[in-house]
Amino acid sequence: MNIQIGDRLLMKKPHPCGGKIWKVTRIGLDFRLVCETCGREILIPRVKAEKGVKRILPDESVTNS
Numbered sequence: 746m747n748i749q750i751g752d753r754l755l756m757k758k759p760h761p762c763g764g765k766i767w768k769v770t771r772i773g774l775d776f777r778l779v780c781e782t783c784g785r786e787i788l789i790p791r792v793k794a795e796k797g798v799k800r801i802l803p804d805e806s807v808t809n810s
């Protein structure tokens with residue numbers, strides 16, 4: 746799975762706030778994700794993040810694609 750900074754991830758399990766879409770703000774051994782619904786930041790291991798992703802959504806901020 747090719748996840749990059751700025752990608753929006755649709756996760757299998759929703760956040761307690763109800764949001765399912767997370768934006769990737771940092772990539773390394775851990776991924777830093779921001780919940781699009783409540784704005785909360787989390788840090789989770791890469792393997793766990795990749796397993797939890799249902800699919801990658803196109804970045805809405807990209808206009809020239």
Ligand SMILES: [Zn+2]
Pocket residue numbers: 760761762763764780781782783784785
């Ligand atoms: Zn949330």
